Amino acid sequence: MRPGDPFSLETYHLFKHPPFEHPSFCNFNIIEVIGRGTYASVYRAMRGHLMYALKQFEFDSNVGRLSILASFDREIRAHAQFPNNVHRNITRLISLVLGECGVPTGLAFEYVAARSMVGRRFDLVILERIAHQVAEALVFTRRHHVIHGDIKPNNILVSDDGTVIKLCDFGLATVVESGQRARIQTYGHGTLPYTPPETVPTGHAVPFLTYASDIWSLGCVLFEAATCIAPFLRNDDHRTIQAIHEGAYTWPENCTNAHFRAIVDSMMRHDPLVRISLDLLLSSSLCSK
Ligand SMILES: Nc1ncnc2c1ncn2[C@@H]1O[C@H](COP(=O)(O)OP(=O)(O)OP(=O)(O)O)[C@@H](O)[C@H]1O
Ligand SMILES: [Mg+2]
Numbered sequence: 001m002r003p004g005d006p007f008s009l010e011t012y013h014l015f016k017h018p019p020f021e022h023p024s025f026c027n028f029n030i031i032e033v034i035g036r037g038t039y040a041s042v043y044r045a046m047r048g049h050l051m052y053a054l055k056q057f058e059f060d061s062n063v064g065r066l067s068i069l070a071s072f073d074r075e076i077r078a079h080a081q082f083p084n085n086v087h088r089n090i091t092r093l094i095s096l097v098l099g100e101c102g103v104p105t106g107l108a109f110e111y112v113a114a115r116s117m118v119g120r121r122f123d124l125v126i127l128e129r130i131a132h133q134v135a136e137a138l139v140f141t142r143r144h145h146v147i148h149g150d151i152k153p154n155n156i157l158v159s160d161d162g163t164v165i166k167l168c169d170f171g172l173a174t175v176v177e178s179g180q181r182a183r184i185q186t187y188g189h190g191t192l193p194y195t196p197p198e199t200v201p202t203g204h205a206v207p208f209l210t211y212a213s214d215i216w217s218l219g220c221v222l223f224e225a226a227t228c229i230a231p232f233l234r235n236d237d238h239r240t241i242q243a244i245h246e247g248a249y250t251w252p253e254n255c256t257n258a259h260f261r262a263i264v265d266s267m268m269r270h271d272p273l274v275r276i277s278l279d280l281l282l283s284s285s286l287c288s289k
Contacts, residue, residue, distance in 0.1 A: 056106035071171035078173035089137035091168040117153035126162035132287035133165040151217035193233040212272035219267025
């Protein structure tokens with residue numbers, strides 16, 4: 001990021017809790033890489049005796065510079081919506097991280113001793129806990145007018161014993177200005193196998209996101225965490241989109257209990273208005289623990 005980039009000063013000020021000092025990347029002792037995403041690398045790092053997860057945006061990568069800036073901007077804006085920036089199921093943004101010339105190039109988060117859900121299978125007790133705690137996080141984000149927009153296994157951290165569950169990565173989040181919907185710039189917002197039908201509409205319909213979009217994606221994540229199968233993932237994008245619209249997925253015969261399946265099914269209803277609401281989900285037996 002260079003001085004004078006369009007959003008830098010504005011978003012910089014959004015995330016200022018005086019008295020506050022934003023550290024430089026060189027103030028941290030980097031221990032290891034813990035994640036490499038589309039826009040950023042994430043490092044486990046120490047500063048003094050505290051551990052952080054440092055998300056450094058890769059401005060030299062092949063991804064367009066403007067999309068990286070947009071992701072950085074969205075992440076700060078979303079966290080700036082959260083009072084005191086604290087919810088037990090959301091990774092806490094602590095500060096910006098400054099690069100050379102003193103301009104922000106990254107973000108310092110609380111380090112969470114947990115791994116993403118990618119490639120992991122969970123038993124019913126932990127699945128229920130994940131459903132419950134991510135739903136709690138989504139109630140909080142909704143209360144503060146934020147749609148996460150990219151719920152997927154990479155963006156949910158779960159400790160080995162299942163007691164720590166946190167939603168991370170607000171790099172595709174949207175702050176809803178009014179009402180229940182947000183217009184989106186691109187067809188297929190988010191990560192295709194987890195994206196809901198309203199973001200990849202057929203015909204000439206305009207793509208949109210609602211709070212219910214995050215529920216669809218959470219349904220896909222729960223399905224995959226129970227079966228190791230991403231319900232709508234196909235060999236190519238066209239078939240994936242077709243499967244999303246047709247609701248074409250099949251539960252493996254040996255899979256979990258019927259009640260779990262019925263609730264996950266209700267999270268993946270095509271019409272966001274008839275998809276199970278967060279409130280109903282939280283009052284369901286899936287979220288009773
Ligand atoms: N606060 C944290 N504590 C521990 N690990 C974290 C933390 N934040 C992120 N990670 C790890 O880093 C990975 C990438 O983080 P994040 O999703 O924020 O980056 P990204 O560049 O947006 O990734 P992607 O493009 O894959 O969504 C996560 O999947 C997780 O494994
Ligand atoms: Mg991510």
